[in-house]
Amino acid sequence: MEFEPKIATSSTGDKTSFAYETARKRWPIIITQAIDDVYRTTGQTDDAEKREEGKKIINDLATLKYEVQHDRALTPILDDGVSDVATYNQILESLGKPTWLNVSWLFSECYLYRRISTSFTLSQHWKNYDIFARQKIKTFRSSRPAVLELAARYKDLVTQLRSHSGETSEEAEKLLFTEMCEICLWGNATDLSLLTSLSYEDIQKLQGSEARKKSEANILVNDLEAVYNQLVEAKKAGKKERVVDIVLDNAGFELYVDLILAGYLLTAGLATRVTLHAKSIPWFVSDVLPNDFGALLNALAAPVPFFETATEEEELQNKVPEKLSEKEKDELSFLFQEWSILHAEGKLGLRANRFWTGPGSFWRLVDPNADEQTKELAEDLRKSELVVFKGDLNYRKLVGDAQWDPTTPFTEAIGPLGPGSGINVLALRTCKADVVVGLKQGLDEELRAKEGGGGESGARKWAWNGKYAVVSFSKGA
Numbered sequence: 001m002e003f004e005p006k007i008a009t010s011s012t013g014d015k016t017s018f019a020y021e022t023a024r025k026r027w028p029i030i031i032t033q034a035i036d037d038v039y040r041t042t043g044q045t046d047d048a049e050k051r052e053e054g055k056k057i058i059n060d061l062a063t064l065k066y067e068v069q070h071d072r073a074l075t076p077i078l079d080d081g082v083s084d085v086a087t088y089n090q091i092l093e094s095l096g097k098p099t100w101l102n103v104s105w106l107f108s109e110c111y112l113y114r115r116i117s118t119s120f121t122l123s124q125h126w127k128n129y130d131i132f133a134r135q136k137i138k139t140f141r142s143s144r145p146a147v148l149e150l151a152a153r154y155k156d157l158v159t160q161l162r163s164h165s166g167e168t169s170e171e172a173e174k175l176l177f178t179e180m181c182e183i184c185l186w187g188n189a190t191d192l193s194l195l196t197s198l199s200y201e202d203i204q205k206l207q208g209s210e211a212r213k214k215s216e217a218n219i220l221v222n223d224l225e226a227v228y229n230q231l232v233e234a235k236k237a238g239k240k241e242r243v244v245d246i247v248l249d250n251a252g253f254e255l256y257v258d259l260i261l262a263g264y265l266l267t268a269g270l271a272t273r274v275t276l277h278a279k280s281i282p283w284f285v286s287d288v289l290p291n292d293f294g295a296l297l298n299a300l301a302a303p304v305p306f307f308e309t310a311t312e313e314e315e316l317q318n319k320v321p322e323k324l325s326e327k328e329k330d331e332l333s334f335l336f337q338e339w340s341i342l343h344a345e346g347k348l349g350l351r352a353n354r355f356w357t358g359p360g361s362f363w364r365l366v367d368p369n370a371d372e373q374t375k376e377l378a379e380d381l382r383k384s385e386l387v388v389f390k391g392d393l394n395y396r397k398l399v400g401d402a403q404w405d406p407t408t409p410f411t412e413a414i415g416p417l418g419p420g421s422g423i424n425v426l427a428l429r430t431c432k433a434d435v436v437v438g439l440k441q442g443l444d445e446e447l448r449a450k451e452g453g454g455g456e457s458g459a460r461k462w463a464w465n466g467k468y469a470v471v472s473f474s475k476g477a
Helices: 019-046 048-069 087-096 105-121 133-142 144-163 168-191 192-197 202-206 209-217 224-236 253-267 292-300 304-307 312-316 326-344 360-365 372-383 391-397 443-448
Strands: 219-222 241-246 273-279 348-352 386-390 423-431 469-474
Touching: 019 048, 019 105, 019 391, 105 326, 133 253, 133 292, 144 253, 144 326, 144 372, 168 209, 168 224, 168 253, 168 423, 168 469, 209 219, 209 372, 209 469, 224 386, 224 469, 241 253, 241 312, 253 273, 253 292, 253 326, 292 304, 292 348, 304 326, 326 348, 348 469, 386 391, 391 423, 423 443
Parallel strands: 219 469, 241 273, 241 386, 273 348, 386 423
Antiparallel strands: 423 469
């Protein structure tokens, strides 16, 4: 297709790919967990109709799991009244009669979650149900030490930034921007030691922590300086409206650090408005839905019941959560107040769009034959100073999950979203899939040759575990 790469894409039939392992091991587990979740909720409801629908959904999910495990053909998505059904089914038809274990990884994985969504959309009582909500909340709660540490650092930083307005050197400002972006980059993988340099004094002395310097060595492509210059130039030009868009990845702690970055950009004057882009259906287990934004703010607004109430697992193990100190409560309250005010003032917004859960690459964003909703989204992004795409899946969609040579420039691999698109694209991605571009000559071979790198197997295993990252920028002008 015109708005898909012309080269081969990652396939679930390729034994050297992460797609092969994902389809055979991860997908059945994910579907099983979804079945368990619906079963649990069904057992807790007194509504007979909802219970019956829950049983049907469980049956649908069990059928889907069987099809995946027995390599059945992908079937057309049932018409659930949503506009993307035709697009999914057109692509499916163009692929012939693919089976689960030998098909384009990107398309089939999107199809998997879209197919799951249909079972809920066609119901009366489960339309807005998120099968992954429990997992998201549990994961955020388990990130408590990092949440508290970062809340303390952020309050201190914002308070001092405001009291020292105009006194910070440009070099210190650039370092602070780098610190914030790197914390946001590593997301759920954030090591608490990375946060130790996030203090005003250290920034002023240009002293980054050893942990950050060590993690920087694992950022294989780092275009943050060009990104910083992009935002500073817009500010110096006196543009009144300077928007940064963030296409979100995971809920929980990763959304938390996304909000930290958004708050910093607004406080530092590097943006006048930040728009967060969420998914509209449960997606790739942990992706952000609008309700996840509300759930996170609610946790910060009432941290005592959220962090101090024992979970079912903790009760079974007779574990009592540690109580929050008054200082910790105050720091979490500060964050809640900050973000609530920014949200109320229209400086921090959240939007969902069906485009983000469509099949195939993001190249379709600039398709002149796209639907009106997608065209409006593209026009909004062209007005933005920067569009940040978070995480591995968004990166795969930017580059079409194609088998690019790893030295291919990022600006080339994102096709029509590159220079000339009018969209300033920044990918913040920890590598958890095979595709990677923009590497220096010989680096891929060097990483493959390391222990666990996958050299002998022919696989690019070094790119599967999130140890390495890329920060890739394309100026849309």
